[in-house]
Amino acid sequence: xxxxxxxxxxxxxxxxxxxxxxxxxxxxxxxxxxxxxxxxxxxxxxxxxxxxxxxxxxxxxxxxxxxxxxxxxxxxxxxxxxxxxxxxxxxxxxxxxxxxxxxxxxxxxxxxxxxxxxxxxxxxxxxxxxxxxxxxxxxxxxxxxxxxxxxxxxxxxxxxxxxxxxxxxxxxxxxxxxxxxxxxxxxxxxxxxxxxxxxxxxxxxxxxxxxxxxxxxxxxxxxxxxxxxxxxxxxxxxxxxxxxxxxxxxxxxxxxxxxxxxxxxxxxxxxxxxxxxxxxxxxxxxxxxxxxxxxxxxxxxxxxxxxxxx
Numbered sequence: 001x002x003x004x005x006x007x008x009x010x011x012x013x014x015x016x017x018x019x020x021x022x023x024x025x026x027x028x029x030x031x032x033x034x035x036x037x038x039x040x041x042x043x044x045x046x047x048x049x050x051x052x053x054x055x056x057x058x059x060x061x062x063x064x065x066x067x068x069x070x071x072x073x074x075x076x077x078x079x080x081x082x083x084x085x086x087x088x089x090x091x092x093x094x095x096x097x098x099x100x101x102x103x104x105x106x107x108x109x110x111x112x113x114x115x116x117x118x119x120x121x122x123x124x125x126x127x128x129x130x131x132x133x134x135x136x137x138x139x140x141x142x143x144x145x146x147x148x149x150x151x152x153x154x155x156x157x158x159x160x161x162x163x164x165x166x167x168x169x170x171x172x173x174x175x176x177x178x179x180x181x182x183x184x185x186x187x188x189x190x191x192x193x194x195x196x197x198x199x200x201x202x203x204x205x206x207x208x209x210x211x212x213x214x215x216x217x218x219x220x221x222x223x224x225x226x227x228x229x230x231x232x233x234x235x236x237x238x239x240x241x242x243x244x245x246x247x248x249x250x251x252x253x254x255x256x257x258x259x260x261x262x263x264x265x266x267x268x269x270x271x272x273x274x275x276x277x278x279x280x281x282x283x284x285x286x287x288x289x290x291x292x293x294x295x296x297x298x299x300x301x302x303x304x305x306x307x308x309x310x
Contacts, residue, residue, distance in 0.1 A: 031067040037140040044133030056171035063164035098213035104206035108199040115192035127183035134175035
C-alpha cells in the first residue's frame with residue numbers, strides 16, 4: 001500500500017520566509033510606537049485624572065508586551081524543524097495569539113473594576129490635557145495600524161497583534177470622545193462609561209480569537225474545510241473512488257496538513273492517483289502538505305480498509 005507526501009516547493013518557502021521577515025519588522029516597529037504612546041498616555045492620565053486615558057495606557061502596556069510576544073512568536077516560528085519537532089515551530093504563532101487573547105480578558109476585568117470605583121466616587125478631570133493626550137494617542141494608533149497592515153485569515157499571531165492595536169484605537173477614540181463631553185458638557189461619568197464600552201468591544205474580539213486559537217491547538221478542521229467535502233472533491237475531480245480516513249488540520253500561519261486513504265483498482269495507477277490527489281488538495285483547499293495512502297483491491301478485500309474509519 002504505497003503512500004506519499006506532498007510539500008511546498010523551495011520558491012514557496014522562500015516567499016513565505018520573506019513575507020515572515022517583513023511581518024516581523026512591522027511587529028517590531030508597532031511595538032516601539034505603542035510603547036512610546038503608552039508612556040505618554042500613562043503620564044497624561046495620571047496628570048489629568050482620566051480613567052479612559054489610564055485604561056488606554058494600561059491597554060497599551062499589555063499590547064506592547066503582546067506585540068513583543070507576537071514578534072518573538074513569528075521569529076521562533078521560522079526556525080526549521082528538528083528531530084524533536086518535526087513540524088518546526090510554526091505553532092508558536094498560535095500560542096502567542098492564544099496568550100494575547102487571555103491578556104485581553106484580564107485587561108477588560110481591570111477596566112471594569114476601575115470604572116465601577118470611578119462611577120461611585122467621581123474624581124475631577126483636566127479635560128484639556130486629556131483631549132490633547134488622547135488625540136496624540138489616536139494618531140499613533142492609526143499609524144501603528146497602518147504599519148502592521150492586513151494579515152492572512154489563518155495567521156492568528158498577526159490577528160492577535162492586530163486585535164490589540166484595534167483595541168487601542170477604540171480606546172483612544174473613547175478617550176477623545178470622553179474628553180470632549182467632559183470639557184463642553186461636564187459629563188464626568190462618560191469617562192468610566194466609555195471605558196467599559198471599549199472593554200466590552202475588546203472582550204468580544206478576544207473571545208473570537210481565543211476560540212480560533214483553541215480550535216487550532218485542538219487540531220480542529222479549518223473553518224472553510226470539511227473532511228467530507230475534501231473526499232467528495234477528490235472522487236469527483238479525479239475519478240478515484242473510496243477516499244476515506246480524511247483528516248485535515250493546521251499547524252499555524254495557514255499551514256494546512258492532511259492525511260487520507262484512497263482506493264484504486266490497479267496498483268499500476270498509484271503514481272498517477274497520488275499526483276491527481278495532490279493537485280486537488282493544493283488547488284481546491286490550500287493543502288500543500290499531505291500524506292496519502294493508496295490501497296489496492298487486494299488490500300481492501302473484505303472491507304479491511306474501512307474497518308477503522310471514523
